[in-house]
Amino acid sequence: MVVFAEADLQGVTSMTAFEAIGIPMALVGAVLLAFGAQFQSRGLNKVERITGQSAGSGLSLRHILSLLKRPSWVTGTLLLGLAVVFQIGSLSFAPLIVVQPIGVVALVITTTLNARMSRVHIGGRARISLAMCVIGIVAFVTIAAFNATNREVTDAKLITILIAFSVVLVGAVVLFLAVRHRRVALFYIVGAGVLYGFVVTFAKAVIGRLQQGEFEWLTWLCVAALLIGALLGMVFVQNAYSSGPPDLVVAGLTVIDPLVAVLIGITVLNEAANATWWAMILWGLSAVVAVIGVLGLARFHPQVGKSHTDPTGPVQVPR
Numbered sequence: 001m002v003v004f005a006e007a008d009l010q011g012v013t014s015m016t017a018f019e020a021i022g023i024p025m026a027l028v029g030a031v032l033l034a035f036g037a038q039f040q041s042r043g044l045n046k047v048e049r050i051t052g053q054s055a056g057s058g059l060s061l062r063h064i065l066s067l068l069k070r071p072s073w074v075t076g077t078l079l080l081g082l083a084v085v086f087q088i089g090s091l092s093f094a095p096l097i098v099v100q101p102i103g104v105v106a107l108v109i110t111t112t113l114n115a116r117m118s119r120v121h122i123g124g125r126a127r128i129s130l131a132m133c134v135i136g137i138v139a140f141v142t143i144a145a146f147n148a149t150n151r152e153v154t155d156a157k158l159i160t161i162l163i164a165f166s167v168v169l170v171g172a173v174v175l176f177l178a179v180r181h182r183r184v185a186l187f188y189i190v191g192a193g194v195l196y197g198f199v200v201t202f203a204k205a206v207i208g209r210l211q212q213g214e215f216e217w218l219t220w221l222c223v224a225a226l227l228i229g230a231l232l233g234m235v236f237v238q239n240a241y242s243s244g245p246p247d248l249v250v251a252g253l254t255v256i257d258p259l260v261a262v263l264i265g266i267t268v269l270n271e272a273a274n275a276t277w278w279a280m281i282l283w284g285l286s287a288v289v290a291v292i293g294v295l296g297l298a299r300f301h302p303q304v305g306k307s308h309t310d311p312t313g314p315v316q317v318p319r
Contacts, residue, residue, distance in 0.1 A: 043073025129296025193256025
């Protein structure tokens, strides 16, 4: 059981060596995320070509059964599962607002892989948008590393997170039913990012309760919410692959996801209680830069809106 002394309640100004162990674990998870997303995207695109039906308007039973038969999609799913394991492991060591944004490394890897495998030329504006995503998140992590600390997870904090998640869940389901017949990549990507932001927060909260020796009905409720958010988030991601490239999907997951999780970490879990006013301002500015980068990728990436069932197919250049 973790004992939270008075000094902990008052906080420290930087991470301990023990907490820093979470950083390399998060990096490994980011690499697995990149390759997993690429394989899953390839599997879905192959299924679309085989069935002749785009999944952009929603996954059908035929799509799901076909995906389970595709080795590339299954491999991608297994890699993403391992990525989650490393991510949860990193959360057991370091504060959420430090390790979660490190996933942006997956964005760089995925963009490189997708460009080479799809023979897609990434234009200057898309590259600038990608750079904004990376710079914004790297700045975010750097600031967090010197201003974050683990905090006790109380019942009041769990209830607040659960209430916020309930509102988001209802909104996500309603909007999904409203736009499921349209191929709106950005909607699915933002939706998945927000949902996974809560999933990661619940994972951190459950780990915190275990470390405190407190695992009761409220914690079990968080586990249930985690599973619901993960399943719905997966549906959003699969739909996003149909109308957007894997690097755009990963951009949403590695920017929107950590921003949501960090916002909760700051406002609810109180992991940045000792941050200075200028650190908070820099956090906000770096977050704005990263979000603008995602919006830029959604607008300028050559594969956005291109389904592999389209006669024109994705934009390609000779090898």
